[in-house]
Amino acid sequence: MDEQTRKELTAWLEFYQELGIEGFYRRKPGAGETQPHFEAAQPAQPAVAPPPKSAAPPMPTRAVPAPEPPKPVAHATLPPAVIRPPSPAFNLFEAPPPPRSGPETLEQIREDLGDCRRCKLAPTRKTIVFGDGNPHAKLVFIGEGPGADEDEQGIPFVGRAGKLLNRMMQTVGLKREDVYICNVVKCRPPGNRTPEKDEVDSCSPFLYRQIEAIKPRLICCLGAPAVRTVLGIKEGITKIRGQFYNFGSTKALATVHPAYILRNPREEKILREDFEKIRDFLKGV
Numbered sequence: 155m156d157e158q159t160r161k162e163l164t165a166w167l168e169f170y171q172e173l174g175i176e177g178f179y180r181r182k183p184g185a186g187e188t189q190p191h192f193e194a195a196q197p198a199q200p201a202v203a204p205p206p207k208s209a210a211p212p213m214p215t216r217a218v219p220a221p222e223p224p225k226p227v228a229h230a231t232l233p234p235a236v237i238r239p240p241s242p243a244f245n246l247f248e249a250p251p252p253p254r255s256g257p258e259t260l261e262q263i264r265e266d267l268g269d270c271r272r273c274k275l276a277p278t279r280k281t282i283v284f285g286d287g288n289p290h291a292k293l294v295f296i297g298e299g300p301g302a303d304e305d306e307q308g309i310p311f312v313g314r315a316g317k318l319l320n321r322m323m324q325t326v327g328l329k330r331e332d333v334y335i336c337n338v339v340k341c342r343p344p345g346n347r348t349p350e351k352d353e354v355d356s357c358s359p360f361l362y363r364q365i366e367a368i369k370p371r372l373i374c375c376l377g378a379p380a381v382r383t384v385l386g387i388k389e390g391i392t393k394i395r396g397q398f399y400n401f402g403s404t405k406a407l408a409t410v411h412p413a414y415i416l417r418n419p420r421e422e423k424i425l426r427e428d429f430e431k432i433r434d435f436l437k438g439v
């Protein structure tokens with residue numbers, strides 16, 4: 155396909171994607187049809203198609219407190235190509251969309267992540283910490299990023315914060331093997347610093363795909379970076395913790411990171427309180 159045609163095709167596909175239409179097929183030219191012809195298929199169900207790697211996170215709406223008026227969606231200015239009819243040179247057979255026969259599996263997502271070099275965390279990490287637990291979990295915990303122990307072992311939450319997380323789960327009768335645990339970024343930030351925006355932007359599409367694959371009933375965001383990434387909420391965690399939000403059709407609870415409790419042991423009761431909310435929520439699903 156030549157460059158011009160590729161540009162025009164991209165512009166058309168982006169335009170249809172903005173309309174929510176993601177699948178295309180080409181009708182075989184019939185009698186009297188001399189030009190290539192295409193029609194839009196039914197809009198792809200977002201629940202089936204995982205977000206494209208460059209997609210913005212799904213915009214959650216707050217459940218509690220009362221929903222804010224929706225922010226105006228910034229529509230990208232359409233490139234000039236989209237207001238022209240398709241060029242007769244189009245042949246969509248040259249660029250068929252990859253067939254999707256259902257939701258992705260975690261294995262497929264892990265495979266796609268590969269030996270990831272997408273951000274500047276790659277050179278200093280030892281191990282990619284993809285996630286751990288039940289791929290059909292009703293509950294997914296999302297932390298910030300691997301620490302030193304996780305980087306060594308390739309498993310999330312195995313260090314001191316992980317031990318506290320395990321203890322909290324035990325307190326409310328949850329078993330680690332029943333839940334799924336992952337992080338906003340999959341590689342350890344040097345010195346355990348907070349992941350930076352470009353790192354989160356590179357890694358979070360994999361997190362969204364993991365959530366989409368697992369389809370949990372509840373997501374528990376542990377700490378501010380998870381809350382910011384998953385729910386788009388920038389307020390302080392101690393202000394918004396203990397509340398349920400909507401993340402698509404999944405509920406999400408924001409709570410403090412176990413590492414915060416390790417630094418402020420007197421606050422442990424707030425984490426316990428939030429874990430009791432998780433327990434009560436899961437009883438009802």
Ligand code: URA
Pocket residue numbers: 297298299300301304309310311312313315316337413
């Ligand atoms: N802290 C996190 O946020 N994630 C881990 O996996 C371990 C500690």
